[in-house]
Structures are given as structure tokens and as C-alpha cells.
Amino acid sequence: MPRKTIKDIASPHRSPFERIRRTNDAGNEYWSSRDFAKILDYSDYRNFEQVIAKARTACFNSGQRIDDHFVDVTEMVELGSGAKREVKTVFLSRYACYLIVQNADPNKEIVALGQTYFAVQTRKQELTEQAIEDERRLLLREEMRQHNVKLADAAKDAGVVEPKDYAIFQNHGYMGLYGGLTAQGIHQRKNLKKSQQILDHMGSTELAANLFRATQAEEKLRREKITGKAKANKAHQEVGAKVRQTIKELGGTMPEDLPVVESIKKLESAGKKLTGRKPKEQIEE
Known part of the structure; x- marks a missing residue:
């Protein structure tokens, strides 16, 4: 299967990371680790779980509460046959996504895009929260x-x-x-x-x-x-x-x-x- 490039998944008008962003009933934004793994071109989710583990450690070392940024859930996904099954997923805050792209494979072009995007967006959020x-x-x-x-x-x-x-x-x-x-x-x-x-x-x-x-x-x-x-x-x-x-x-x-x-x-x-x-x-x- 050919490797995805930024041109394949990015839009000149909207970041691919914005396209997979979700919002809960309270209006709070979050990302699914399953969606995030696909965007970052991790075909084997088990490899992506190692990246999440590193990001959790970085979150703890930064003095943040891990549970505020990484929420373990079970969600239903649709298989190719149309059937559904339960899979373990992690719901991620914007800060968690930032830590993940910092710990992901730097050789992936989309990871470099993610590092820039979340660094800028996280900084914007920090400035807003400080105000x-x-x-x-x-x-x-x-x-x-x-x-x-x-x-x-x-x-x-x-x-x-x-x-x-x-x-x-x-x-x-x-x-x-x-x-x-x-x-x-x-x-x-x-x-x-x-x-x-x-x-x-x-x-x-x-x-x-x-x-x-x-x-x-x-x-x-x-x-x-x-x-x-x-x-x-x-x-x-x-x-x-x-x-x-x-x-x-x-x-x-x-x-x-x-x-x-x-x-x-x-x-x-x-x-x-x-x-x-x-x-x-x-x-x-």
C-alpha cells in the first residue's frame, strides 16, 4: 500500500488534524487515538500505543494530570464486512496530541506537519487560558x-x-x-x-x-x-x-x-x- 503524503490528506483550507477533531456534548474538543494513528500513518496500532505510552510519561514529567489529557475508553468500530466490534481507544486532549507528535516517528512527513500544527495551536490555547x-x-x-x-x-x-x-x-x-x-x-x-x-x-x-x-x-x-x-x-x-x-x-x-x-x-x-x-x-x- 503506497505511503500517504501531506498532499494526499492535507487540505489547503483545513488541517487534517482539524478534520478528525471531535466535540463532546459539553462542547469540549478531543481526538480519538484510533483516528490519530491513521492520520500519522501508523498501520499497526500496537506501534502507536508505544508512542502514546511515551506521551503519557512526558505528560507526567511536565507536572500535568495524565487523566486530564488521556482518557481510556472502549468504542465500537465498523469492520469491512459491516459488522462492529469493541476496541480500546484513548481520547486525547490537544495537549496530549502535542505530546504524541513530539514522540512519534520524525521521519514521517505528516508527523512534522503535526508538530508544527499542535505547537502553534497549543501556544494559542495557552495564551487564551492565561488571559x-x-x-x-x-x-x-x-x-x-x-x-x-x-x-x-x-x-x-x-x-x-x-x-x-x-x-x-x-x-x-x-x-x-x-x-x-x-x-x-x-x-x-x-x-x-x-x-x-x-x-x-x-x-x-x-x-x-x-x-x-x-x-x-x-x-x-x-x-x-x-x-x-x-x-x-x-x-x-x-x-x-x-x-x-x-x-x-x-x-x-x-x-x-x-x-x-x-x-x-x-x-x-x-x-x-x-x-x-x-x-x-x-x-x-
Whole structure:
């Protein structure tokens, strides 16, 4: 059987890899390893399984969850006689496809095309996802500023008046959420400088956890009409611990283990330059 060339399977208007792309009911894209093997000219699927195994290893080594990108399924395929039989297949994410073409036979012309296509498309996706993450961080950080003011007011009504006492109050919230770490401990754990604010270097996941802590602590103080510094501190720590327990039950990453990200002030400065807005006053945590 003659070997396929790019001219045979590629279209000047649409990539062959786009033609085999599938979409599930939720609108998420994926590729079938069976389709992918054919496109990459692997006549024996067993040889292609070795490529998938290498790609899985590369995925693990990159710090990604393999199950997020490689899903083992059984699907029905039609035989030449018209009959159908079950075959083992792997549903692949775009990132998984990228890893596969990086580990496939480089002598195949179509593999070289695939390496270029998925490198470009993966980069585009990364840029899109980063833009979404940046927007989430900006929104959540602003929410944190607003709710920290409300939390401070609730704490003041409970008897936490002096700045030193409020710092202790905040530490109790952090200790609950961060498994006993104070603000200073978080700085050390994440290698932040003393001048750097913790919240400015959080990703959206960590910011969301802290926002939930702040809103629920404020509500608890007001709802239960808590008075006294000791009781307020205890309530804040209890709320933080409850949020931590929820994260654990859901299988999430503990906040102290989440990565440090670039200061949000750079994103805010970029936005101010584009819109001409005047800088807002920064509310300290």
C-alpha cells in the first residue's frame, strides 16, 4: 500500500488534524487515538500505543494530570464486512496530541506537519487560558479588597480595634486555611519578600479560597454577634479550617502548595495604561 503524503490528506483550507477533531456534548474538543494513528500513518496500532505510552510519561514529567489529557475508553468500530466490534481507544486532549507528535516517528512527513500544527495551536490555547486567568485574578483581587474592608468592620464591631490585634485576627484566618501557617509562615513557604503582599501573588484558585474565607468569617461574626478578640480570632480560624477541609474533601491542592505567580500589580498597571484610569488606593490585608 503506497505511503500517504501531506498532499494526499492535507487540505489547503483545513488541517487534517482539524478534520478528525471531535466535540463532546459539553462542547469540549478531543481526538480519538484510533483516528490519530491513521492520520500519522501508523498501520499497526500496537506501534502507536508505544508512542502514546511515551506521551503519557512526558505528560507526567511536565507536572500535568495524565487523566486530564488521556482518557481510556472502549468504542465500537465498523469492520469491512459491516459488522462492529469493541476496541480500546484513548481520547486525547490537544495537549496530549502535542505530546504524541513530539514522540512519534520524525521521519514521517505528516508527523512534522503535526508538530508544527499542535505547537502553534497549543501556544494559542495557552495564551487564551492565561488571559482568562489574568482576568479572574483581577476580579477576585478586587473582591478581596472590598471584602477585607467589610471583614475589618465586622472584626471592629466584635472588639478587634487596634491594628496589632487585627493582624493577629487575620493570622488566625490564615492559620485555619493554611494548616497552621501565619502570614509570616506563608511568606517563608512561598519565598516571598517581606514587602510583597501575599494576596498579590496568588493565582485565581488561591484567591477564591481566601475570598470564601473572608466572606464567611464576616458573616459568622455578624450572624452570631460574636464579641471579644479571643472569640473573634477563634471564629476566623474555624472558618479558615472549614474552607481547608472542603478543599481536601474535593481533592484540591492545599493553598500553601499552590504556586506563586507574578504580582498582580503588573496586570493592574497594564490595565491602567490601556484605560487611562487613575491608580486606586491599595487596601492592606
